[in-house]
Amino acid sequence: DIQMTQSPSSLPASLGDRVTITCRASQDIGNYLRWFQQKPGKSPRLMIYGATNLAAGVPSRFSGSRSGSDYSLTISSLESEDMADYYCLQSKESPFTFGSGTKLEIK
Amino acid sequence: QVQLKESGPGLVQPSQTLSLTCTVSGFSLTSNSVHWVRQPPGKGLEWVGAIWSGGSTDYNSALKSRLSISRDTSKSQVFLKMNSLQTEDTAIYFCTRFPTYWGQGTLVTVSS
Numbered sequence: 001d002i003q004m005t006q007s008p009s010s011l012p013a014s015l016g017d018r019v020t021i022t023c024r025a026s027q028d029i030g031n032y033l034r035w036f037q038q039k040p041g042k043s044p045r046l047m048i049y050g051a052t053n054l055a056a057g058v059p060s061r062f063s064g065s066r067s068g069s070d071y072s073l074t075i076s077s078l079e080s081e082d083m084a085d086y087y088c089l090q091s092k093e094s095p096f097t098f099g100s101g102t103k104l105e106i107k
Numbered sequence: 108q109v110q111l112k113e114s115g116p117g118l119v120q121p122s123q124t125l126s127l128t129c130t131v132s133g134f135s136l137t138s139n140s141v142h143w144v145r146q147p148p149g150k151g152l153e154w155v156g157a158i159w160s161g162g163s164t165d166y167n168s169a170l171k172s173r174l175s176i177s178r179d180t181s182k183s184q185v186f187l188k189m190n191s192l193q194t195e196d197t198a199i200y201f202c203t204r205f206p207t208y209w210g211q212g213t214l215v216t217v218s219s
Contacts (some may be wrong), residue, residue, distance in 0.1 A: 055207070089152075089154070095154060
């Protein structure tokens, strides 16, 4: 199975900060990488697909990038509504696998 | 509009079988895949498995021996069955028309 190593597990940040979360794939997944946001008590929400494409309705302060086997989710200027858990997921091959998650919290 | 709703027992005894139903509306199961994702309390997301539009299935490697996903297209329902349940299977189980539309999830507690 493809392993997704996500870091950091926790990210304290201040409003207005630029923050980046990273996932590394254990083997080639091309651009088959998605990012999800999950708020407490809610279902996950797709934020980024195809490694770099913004899902419908997602604010433009979110962006995705790829460098080799490293994939990043960046929020350019943190807002209070962005405080949530974030997960990457590879969908290159089955079984799909999630990263372990990053809790984004106010410093 | 697209909707998915999970249903099933909230409590299952250890070693017993879990049966969950995902009832969907607003789309066809023969044109879309439905996946199951679970989340133990306070922990991360785990992909459980999927049934594809053609009816084939894929499963999480660690759960494969205990897991079955099926569907009834006439009723717009997808079923998850997992046997030999243990306390580690306690989780919120989500069904999703992956990756955009999700049910609200249903909590399954494995306890005697």
